[in-house]
Amino acid sequence: MDQLLAIRVFTRVVEAGSFTKAAAALQLPKATVTKLVQGLEARLRVQLLERTTRRVTVTADGAAYYEQTGRLLGELEDIEATLSSAHKSPRGKLRVDLSSITASLLIVPALPRFYALYPDIELELDASDHVADTIADNIDCVIRGTAYDVAHVSRKLGALRWVTCASPGYLARHGAPQHPRDLDGDHLIVAYVPPRTGRPMVLHFERGDETLAIKGRRRLAINDSNPHLAAGVAGLGVLQILECMAHRHLERGELVPVLTDWQRPPHPLYLAYPQNRHLSTKLRVFVDWVEALFATDLGRFSDTSFKTCP
Structure with missing residues (x-):
């Protein structure tokens, strides 16, 4: 059994909450995904996942294993990036969930500048007014008007009038x-x-x-x-x-x-990513780019009394 592949598959099953969704995301047969997780459990001699006909949940041992292996996979990605010089030119796919307004007014018009800096990053934008589930939908980061819960790292980008x-x-x-x-x-x-x-x-x-x-x-x-x-x-x-x-x-x-002497409190904008999701080089440069973009491109629509903070 390829233990590293099994760990990656187990991580994806946890995040997707489903063997079927994990198999689709990994482009592997569902039987292969199931076999790899079962092999991992047999090797560790612990049950990592509880299966029912309707859902998959993580056991206490599985949650601890997921947290530790998540850090390990993140460190491995950084090592590979360093050896391949990808830290100079980050590469790979990023899935970003955001509103159609943010996509059309902020992100998409500025993408030529982003790709001039990072030509090897592939962005997949889920642009709609429907908020995605970052874990189940395998979203790397979100740009939304509400702060996410404690399971996420949230950064305030500013506030719009x-x-x-x-x-x-x-x-x-x-x-x-x-x-x-x-x-x-x-x-x-x-x-x-x-x-x-x-x-x-x-x-x-x-x-x-x-x-x-x-x-x-x-x-x-x-x-x-x-x-x-x-x-x-x-x-x-x-x-x-x-x-x-x-x-x-x-x-x-x-x-x-109309009613110009009355104002509505400004609309905050946050960038957030899952707490247990490793902040890879490609995600880090995207986060920094979005923060700079908000300050320059949307600054004239921002409430200047709103202070940004990490």
Whole structure:
């Protein structure tokens, strides 16, 4: 039995929570994956995994073995990178989960610069409003608006400003709201429904010491950021959206800011990766690049009072 291969396979089964998913990720037959894990258990004379017809769970011995071998595999990767001079030109695949907004506005336009620096890194972007499971989906890192739990290392990239706005056509028909509570009355809002919660997002407003949470009167709710923006441009209602996403429409006059003396608290942005996932050279350079990119490319949409920290 190839013990190192068996360890890699066991690690992937733990992360995927399934022999079937691990086999697909490793491009190995499921029977081979099962045989390698069974051989590893026989060699160690301990049960690493509990199997049922519906799920795979890790035993106490398996969890300890996973943690220790994870560090070992990470060290081995660094050794191989050093010997192959990959530390000068990091290589390999990185899977990144992020919102479609972050992908289209920040990451994708800047990728030519990234590949000029790191031509041997292959990026696989899972760009949508649906948040992935970093372990089960084998995600190397995520860029999202919420901090992850203690099982992850999270870095604050900064915080983005919101804008409350509507199209000129909508304002011509309904007038401009004079107070946030007007959005519960004669006005309509375009509601955004985060896929993670399935509930329409409440509109928040702050002015001095006064804070308001407005549900708004809505006849349209959308669970993706891009059509949410398109609905506002089409004049279907008032929307509260990140300024960085709407700025081109604002510059062209297709959207007009309203309630400008009220602000929504800024939207934080985090980069996170699993605590037990080794910070490889390729992941390290990507993390550093994203941090620098946020500061330069999205700095004009950021709340300057928000301090970044590791």
